[in-house]
Amino acid sequence: MSMSFFRPDQPLHTVWSDRPRGPEETALDCETAVTLACLLGPAFAAAPDWARLIATLADNGFRLEFQDSRLVLVNEMTEIGLCTCAFLGHSLATLSDRLGKPCVQAGTGRLVAKPENG
Known part of the structure; x- marks a missing residue:
């Protein structure tokens, strides 16, 4: 008989919610939101430009749109929109002030790195 126990040295996977958000709420529970903020906060804080932020988020399995x-x-x-960046403490206004205007892929709303010639 096999028994599985919680082991602190092997944390469980985080499951992101697929519950639709209202305009003023997040689909994430508090613990998941804090985990997400801790995981991605350094990427938002250290990014020197949109390209680096987009690449770092992609390395962690996320994108902005x-x-x-x-x-x-x-x-x-999962293709699930988890929360706004403002919910994580990084509003579009503050990101734009620091990183400049983002480049958005037409028709998708996805943020992409600016083309090298533009």
Whole structure:
């Protein structure tokens, strides 16, 4: 008979919620939101430009896109918009002040790195 026990040295996977958000709420529970903020906060804080932020988020399985005129963090595996960047403490206004105007892929709302010639 096999028994599985919680082992602190092997944390459980985080499951992102697929519950639809209202305009003023997040689909994440508090613990998951804090985990997400701790995981991605350094990427937002240290990014010198949009290209680096986009690349670092992609390395962690996430992307940024506009949904209903809000900048949203999307889980690449599930395609679920998890929360706004403002919810994580990084509003579009503060990111734009620091990183400049983002480049958005037409028709998708996805943020992409600026082309090298533009």
